[in-house]
Amino acid sequence: MEYTMRMPDVGTVDPTVLVLKWLVEIGQVVRRGDPLLEVETDKSIMTVESPASGVLETIFAPAGGEAASGQEIARFQVDEKAPLGPLPVPARPQPKAAQQAPPATPEPAPSPAQGASFFARNRAARADHAEPQPEAEYTREFLLGLYERMTLIREFEEGVKFLFLEGSMPGTIHQCQGQEATAVGVCAALAADDVITSTFRGHGHALAKGLSVEELLDELYGASTGCCRGKGGSMHVGDMAKGMVPGIAIVGGGIPLAAGMALAIKLRKGRQVVVCFFGDGAVAEGAFHEGVNLAAIWDLPVVFVCENNLYGASTRVDQVMRNPTIADRAQAYGFRGETVDGNDVLAVFEAARNAVRECRAGQGPVLLELLTYRRTGHSRRDACHYQPSDEREAWMARDPIERLGRRLLEDGRVSAADLEAVTARHQARFQAAVETARRQPLPTAADLTTDVLA
Numbered sequence: 461m462e463y464t465m466r467m468p469d470v471g472t473v474d475p476t477v478l479v480l481k482w483l484v485e486i487g488q489v490v491r492r493g494d495p496l497l498e499v500e501t502d503k504s505i506m507t508v509e510s511p512a513s514g515v516l517e518t519i520f521a522p523a524g525g526e527a528a529s530g531q532e533i534a535r536f537q538v539d540e541k542a543p544l545g546p547l548p549v550p551a552r553p554q555p556k557a558a559q560q561a562p563p564a565t566p567e568p569a570p571s572p573a574q575g576a577s578f579f580a581r582n583r584a585a586r587a588d589h590a591e592p593q594p595e596a597e598y599t600r601e602f603l604l605g606l607y608e609r610m611t612l613i614r615e616f617e618e619g620v621k622f623l624f625l626e627g628s629m630p631g632t633i634h635q636c637q638g639q640e641a642t643a644v645g646v647c648a649a650l651a652a653d654d655v656i657t658s659t660f661r662g663h664g665h666a667l668a669k670g671l672s673v674e675e676l677l678d679e680l681y682g683a684s685t686g687c688c689r690g691k692g693g694s695m696h697v698g699d700m701a702k703g704m705v706p707g708i709a710i711v712g713g714g715i716p717l718a719a720g721m722a723l724a725i726k727l728r729k730g731r732q733v734v735v736c737f738f739g740d741g742a743v744a745e746g747a748f749h750e751g752v753n754l755a756a757i758w759d760l761p762v763v764f765v766c767e768n769n770l771y772g773a774s775t776r777v778d779q780v781m782r783n784p785t786i787a788d789r790a791q792a793y794g795f796r797g798e799t800v801d802g803n804d805v806l807a808v809f810e811a812a813r814n815a816v817r818e819c820r821a822g823q824g825p826v827l828l829e830l831l832t833y834r835r836t837g838h839s840r841r842d843a844c845h846y847q848p849s850d851e852r853e854a855w856m857a858r859d860p861i862e863r864l865g866r867r868l869l870e871d872g873r874v875s876a877a878d879l880e881a882v883t884a885r886h887q888a889r890f891q892a893a894v895e896t897a898r899r900q901p902l903p904t905a906a907d908l909t910t911d912v913l914a
């Protein structure tokens with residue numbers, strides 16, 4: 461089967477890149493994910509990976525020439541049976557204004573106007589408020605559940621990476637490969653009606669809080685069946701019905717908002733806790749200091765979770781902080797802060813469970829600094845040349861999924877085949893979700909005026 465590769469959208473402003481060199485020769489076999497060509501964008505020199513496994517047959521964009529995003533640049537002969545080959549792109553049906561798409565989930569997300577009732581609804585449902593069980597000895601089911609959830613996120617992100625390379629994802633994407641333990645460990649400590657806020661790097665938070673692969677992927681495709689009905693895209697995923705405020709792409713933007721939500725919960729004498737995820741880059745923003753100070757003086761039930769992945773875009777934390785221990789900031793505002801190994805999902809879970817308990821007991825807020833590392837560039841357009849190779853290797857050796865997998869194998873609780881089956885299941889689910897997402901209808905012009913405030 462022939463597969464024609466198009467230039468992915470790797471430029472920052474200019475969609476046209478200069479092709480510097482092809483790293484694979486015509487007739488050579490290439491695997492999906494292998495480095496394929498080097499290009500110069502308007503920002504940097506970067507390597508584009510192959511979206512397909514097969515034999516490189518023709519190059520349409522030779523070295524020295526330009527290639528615009530979406531332009532055909534190469535053709536491959538691919539093995540139809542290759543499990544991770546590119547999928548055929550079906551024609552998307554034209555949306556009809558009269559024919560509204562059904563929501564992706566049985567319970568539609570409340571509109572902003574219904575937002576106020578969110579707290580009331582959850583207050584009424586407090587009888588169902590189920591907290592995670594404390595375990596002296598973790599059960600196999602619990603540990604495997606954490607492994608499952610982290611693998612779900614990894615396979616989702618890896619799948620999305622290739623969709624971007626195939627040129628079928630609109631916009632750029634911020635991914636969280638390597639950081640799965642922070643989202644999963646924290647959300648495992650939450651009850652269903654607790655609320656999280658997120659950032660532009662929110663896919664992992666969403667999957668950890670219970671959004672489905674399908675509603676997330678539909679959103680990334682801009683379909684009206686997505687979790688934000690196709691209006692949010694990758695940087696704004698969320699679903700209030702599942703306790704996730706749609707992602708806030710302004711660095712630090714979620715911090716005052718989390719304090720405000722926690723104030724509302726406290727005034728209504730609710731038992732919910734708000735978890736606010738943000739990056740190390742947010743700590744120098746005024747919004748961080750204003751938000752944590754308000755939460756501190758009013759003893760608000762917020763767990764501030766800083767995913768310290770050592771970089772804010774290309775800037776390393778020690779270039780912008782004299783004291784790079786972010787947990788220390790809490791003491792300055794009079795509350796507890798703690799630094800945790802963010803690539804150890806159980807350490808994260810335990811720290812989050814303690815913090816959540818303190819918040820429910822009126823002893824909040826708490827700041828958790830989770831030390832982790834992002835394996836990809838800041839966005840899909842970032843070549844990530846600034847991460848030194850020895851630093852990368854050290855962090856790769858601390859991969860959160862492999863660490864938990866090793867522990868489960870050493871304890872004799874699972875076999876290698878069990879773990880492989882988890883990965884295969886999530887890959888298959890992702891591929892099926894892609895085929896569906898590509899056929900989902902896009903929002904119509906009439907949708908422009910729904911779910912809009914003001």
Ligand SMILES: Cc1ncc(C[n+]2csc(CCOP(=O)(O)OP(=O)(O)O)c2C)c(N)n1
Pocket residue numbers: 660661709710711712738739740741742769771772773838
């Ligand atoms: C207020 C604001 N300033 C700048 C940006 C541009 N920007 C987007 S992400 C980012 C870096 C954020 O780094 P960090 O908070 O550490 O999060 P990470 O990307 O590591 O997850 C910047 C500067 C923005 N979105 N908002």
Ligand SMILES: [Mg+2]
Pocket residue numbers: 739740741767768769770771772773
């Ligand atoms: Mg960061």
